[in-house]
Amino acid sequence: MEREPVVAATYSHSWDAELARNHLEAEGLAAWVETPAHFSGAFRVRLFVDADRLADARAMLAELEEDVEVDPAFELPTRRPLWITVATIVLLGGIYAAVIPEPLWWPTAGAGLAVLWLIRRHRRAGLSAPKWPDGS
Numbered sequence: 001m002e003r004e005p006v007v008a009a010t011y012s013h014s015w016d017a018e019l020a021r022n023h024l025e026a027e028g029l030a031a032w033v034e035t036p037a038h039f040s041g042a043f044r045v046r047l048f049v050d051a052d053r054l055a056d057a058r059a060m061l062a063e064l065e066e067d068v069e070v071d072p073a074f075e076l077p078t079r080r081p082l083w084i085t086v087a088t089i090v091l092l093g094g095i096y097a098a099v100i101p102e103p104l105w106w107p108t109a110g111a112g113l114a115v116l117w118l119i120r121r122h123r124r125a126g127l128s129a130p131k132w133p134d135g136s
Helices: 014-026 051-067 082-099 102-124
Strands: 005-011 031-034 045-050
Touching: 005 014, 005 051, 014 031, 014 045, 014 051, 045 051, 082 102
Parallel strands: none
Antiparallel strands: 005 045, 031 045
């Protein structure tokens, strides 16, 4: 009988897919990961299993997700540290001074500040970039 691969799950990161593959193989189920080449960062990593073992694989993956404990006290910071902002400004200022001719410094700085103002206004209004259909 020929083995027919089917997608058991998709992941945003290859390490999540590899973790799931390792879990399935530890349980005795053959699985493999296909990582597509990407250029824009917009891709999904697919986890494959044999078609006749799909239900078993999905049940094992559901168990794996139930075992993950999330610490409610752990929260990612919502803002960058100040030193990152300062270092970015110094670095970009140096590049700006080296690349832009001196007579154009003020007009380009004004245009850059206008764009920054528009971005901040956009964020404050609660508008965000489009998201993947799964919410990621």
